[in-house]
Amino acid sequence: MGRRIKKVDAEARETFTITELADEFSITARAIRFYEDKGLLEPMRCGLNRVYRRRDRARLRLILRGRRLGFTLRDIKEMLDLYDPAGTPTRQVQVTLDKSREQLVKLEKQRHDIDEAISELRQGIAECEAYLEGRKPRAADAARARIA
């Protein structure tokens, strides 16, 4: 175990290969290259090979967090692109805040829709079960229960 990389000094590493990052974050190398294609990452190169530094790794972490929160890669790029190593991140924070509020509204609507579907499904399931138990509430109910 621990054949490839000493995981011990994972945090002390200066650079990472694409597969190291892929393994660490449980994604594929393809995905990482895809993020680069979309302009979300621009690692150094050593010849042809990509070399990722700590900031790249941090960006990747942020990308994945953004995805978990349901942002599109385009959104994430817009937020990340505002990052300015010098100066205060005020603008970035403001944009992020705006986008986050939008996203929150979206998610809350989705949850609402899902909740409705869930309760409708539960009722349909109950009707199906009742039918199969021979209780058959009424023929009409059974018919309506055909699609849960």
Next chain:
Amino acid sequence: MGRRIKKVDAEARETFTITELADEFSITARAIRFYEDKGLLEPMRCGLNRVYRRRDRARLRLILRGRRLGFTLRDIKEMLDLYDPAGTPTRQVQVTLDKSREQLVKLEKQRHDIDEAISELRQGIAECEAYLEGRKPRAADAARARIA
């Protein structure tokens, strides 16, 4: 108002055109044709024109309900294909029940994921707001708050 069809006898109608159904269910005629392509509907023809009867309309209603519940058209087709005008719908109900339970599990997982995203988002939003109000909890917190 009521220029086109006497909506009064909507329930008494024997047949419907594609646009009538599209209007009634607030979908496009394209969608209805699409469902036919996928084998979910097979209306009569009068020459080239499609003619929908009450059962077609009922099927369409079921299709739309299935979609609201998050079923794929493929699933819906599988359930609908089991409909047998003669005999008891036992088999259909059983399959529908199985699929509904699966779907319920899926939706519940989705809701869980969304709930997690929502609370994470809320926290991120709070951190952004705090930062912008100049309270700046800590530099590190602000950095972590960059992507809400």
Next chain:
DNA sequence: GTTGACGTTTACGTTAACGTCAACTATAGT
């Protein structure tokens, strides 16, 4: 005798986030 509403078929386009090849290149170990 033409406009306009409604209908038809065929077929390619859209969206997102990658997956899946194919065909190399480069390096290291045996």
Next chain:
DNA sequence: ACTATAGTTGACGTTAACGTAAACGTCAAC
């Protein structure tokens, strides 16, 4: 030399549920 391992680019494929455009028919109204 041979093989294994890791990396590269490029390009097409996937999934779902339609949208959109082209190009045409048909019928009644004006």
